Amino acid sequence: MHESRPLSLATVRVLVSIGNGARYGFDIMDATGLASGTTYPILARLEHAGLIRGRWESPAAAQREKRPARRYYEISATGSKALARSIEHYRTLGGGFDTSAPRPAHD
């Protein structure tokens, strides 16, 4: 990820949704309204760039509920900074950015 260039709009949306509490891949899709083919490559890229971290939830908890364990994502400190910078960039371009309300999902 280039420092000089702002994050893409979709990337910003993914980061915002994680910041707003969406943890799992499908939840992030629902929150951002982005398709899986967009969301997952962004997650892979963000994780690779160290802006987010992916972790496995505890297998014991999952087994208790008789379901497979899920992978969840968290924003890292670098991620928070990059997000703040990008949001600032889009503001200067004149676009409003709602960092609180998740968008309705559509498939």
Add this chain to the structure above:
Amino acid sequence: MTESSGDESLSPRQARTFRQVRTVVAAVSIIAPRDRRDDWRREWEAEIWHFLATNPPRARTTLRVLWRLLGAVPHAVWLRQLDWRTEMLLQDLSFALRNMIRRPAFAFLVTSTLGLGIGVNTAMFTVVNSVLIQPLPYKNAERLVYMYGSFSKFDRASISPPDFLDYRAANTVFEAFAAQRLAGSAAITGSGDAERVSATDVTANYFATLGVVPLRGRSFAPAEEENAASVAIISYGLWQRRFGGDAAILDKTLTIDGRPHRIIGVMPPVLDRTLAVDVWRPLQLHGPGMGVRRFHFLRAIGRLEPGVTLQQAQASMDVVAKRLEATYPENATWHLNMRPYRDVIVGSIGRALMFLLAAVGLVLLIACGNVASLLLARATTREGEIAIRTALGASRKRLVQQLVTESLMLAVAGGLAGLVLAMWLVHTLRAIGNGILPRLAEVDIDGTVLMFTMALSFVTGLLFGVAPALHAARDDLARSLASLGRSSGSRATVRARDLLVIAQVALSLMLLAGAGLLFRSLWNLQHVSPGFDARHVLASEVFLPEKRYTDRADQQQFWERLVADTRALPGVKSASLTSMLPLRGGGDTRFWIEGQDRTPERAQSAQINVVADDYFATMRIPIVRGRPLGREDRTGPNTLLISETMARRIFPRTDPIGQRLVVDFGKEPFIGEIVGVAGNVAAFGVDAVPPDVFYFSIHQPGGFGRGFMNLVVRTEGDPATAASPIRATLAAIDKDIPLAGVRTMEEIVGDSMSRQRFTTRLLIGFALAAGLLAVVGLYGVLAFVVGQRTRELGVRMALGASRRRVFTLVVARGMKIVCAGIALGLIGALLTTRLVTSLLFEVKANDPIVLASVSGALGFAALLACVLPARQATRVDPIRALRSEA
């Protein structure tokens, strides 16, 4: 955690879905890099399990799962690419695909336009390539030469056996030099039904000269040629058809024209594809009837010595011809006419095919123009999108890559559509080109051609797809963004599209003009009277086996009985015989007017037609003067009829009736009195000048032993239904004689125009496709212009312009382009249609009616294309148009 614990709280239906999904995920996981593969697979399984568990078990849920699952592929690719650190092709692909789905009309237009261009070109070039360009399937086929006899009046005549022997003796330019009799036909009897097949006699070295080795057995030995041994070689086709590919075919007996022949060889299938011959027999060059230098009935083939050119060979043999001329007076002006063997096989269709190829080339140009036009229009609407993406951090390289991907995707889709169309077209061409196109069995979709046309469409797509990206990336970002709300579109782009449409209209007008000319030619051809009434007439060929009908009385008796029995059939009005069926050509001989010196210089020539009673009535050939041949000519002095052109030529001032002609029939000349003049009948094609013909009665006492005649029957109803009773009649007389070549006269007339019909039909198809493309292109431009000028039109209407005024404005804008295109096209047509002159019949290449009507038709279609956008323009709401200004 164990994977098997997964589906416990899913409904049975969802559990099944999950198991299927898991299979897919496992398969796709191969894409993910090894160290991340397990994580990747477990993450996707878990998400989908969770999704299934939290959604109702309905079909809709399954669909949503599948839709989400699509993202697994780019995800895995991305993980892999993070390893490779390469750029992002797949993302582009998926974006391009989504773009296509989002604008189905655009995608459809581009794909079908490209598909049409690629399809027709691939199909046409495939045919041209197989027929004209590919070498014949013989070893070093470029060294093969075909030789006609040639003299002052005709350069496609034949060669006499003594001449051939002299040429062969003096030959220094050919590695091998062989002769064949003009292909004829032979009756096959015995084992199975009596059948008429194409047959010829060849010298022993014939196959070696062609460079073809028998598939089974051997070719003729020199001794078999010398003794005219009763041996035969058969074609692969005959072997399969008649003998079911019998492995023990060699040494079997085949009865050919009543004589048993031993089969000594089977030729490979390649010969079936280029020569339509089923049976070969040895040609005895020293046999009976072979010693007359004046009787020309052979053709020669030669294989050039390496390094010798056709011109050198011709020059060398011309020296021999001069020497023969000096020795034998009957050889005056006779020499060999050498042609590349391939040209002879391909024949006259070559020119027509090249013309059609040029036509489809124009279609491709027009198609590319349309694609360019469509992409330009889209680029204009995407200027805003590109500006936004630049603002959001997309690099120029990234944008170009994206647009390239989109263009390529459209090109691939177009290419696939083109391939499907090409396969269908080649299939169709094979069906309608049967009997017109030589080497048809060799025609198959050609990979090179497909690649070429696809490459061309790729380049078009790239050029016009990427230009706007470069343009936009160069543009001032702020200005582009500022213009976002409004639809501007640069003037240069609009002008480029106008020019494209002008070119398209011009090109399609040229094609339509060509198609129109061919159509008129065909119409003219079909309305030329062939000199007889083809309706309700059935023709067929009857050959008498030489062995059993040796003397003339037997033959006469057979023919008399055949005509009498046929005429007695119900539904038959009349029946007769002719040795020279209309439109099938014939043979000629020399004659003198009685009283003239019988010197070769004074000799004239005319076609021989030996007919039975009632021939003129059966064919409804008018008798211009005198009377037809009939019963009264069976006794008494020799009589004959001549054709109208012949009467006019040889007796310009005197009455031909009562004049006497001396006709050269070999030994004894035939001296007869002209009793009538018959109307002209087309012999070599309805578009050819009718030849001079004299008619003789088969029943003439001085007359003619005939082993072959055409039976012509006029029926009351459909002539085709008469075939089987006639066949039964013939079998009742002699069961070993097959009724061959059964065709209605209307079919024979149709066959003689088949080449023209083939060419015309194809060109009309191509021209219509071109016209359609041009009109669609025009519509695209106008619709785009109206869209762009919404604001301006709104202002005009707000300021009081009537709807009618706005409508006229738009139509005028469109018709201006159309008129420019038509004017250019007319100039182009006048310059190029001269090339088609050789394909035309009784219509000039600059025929004003054709040019005016195609211009009118194209103009009218274009007008319709203008009306739609113009009507749309009149519906512009001034208030809304003005508000968008703010």
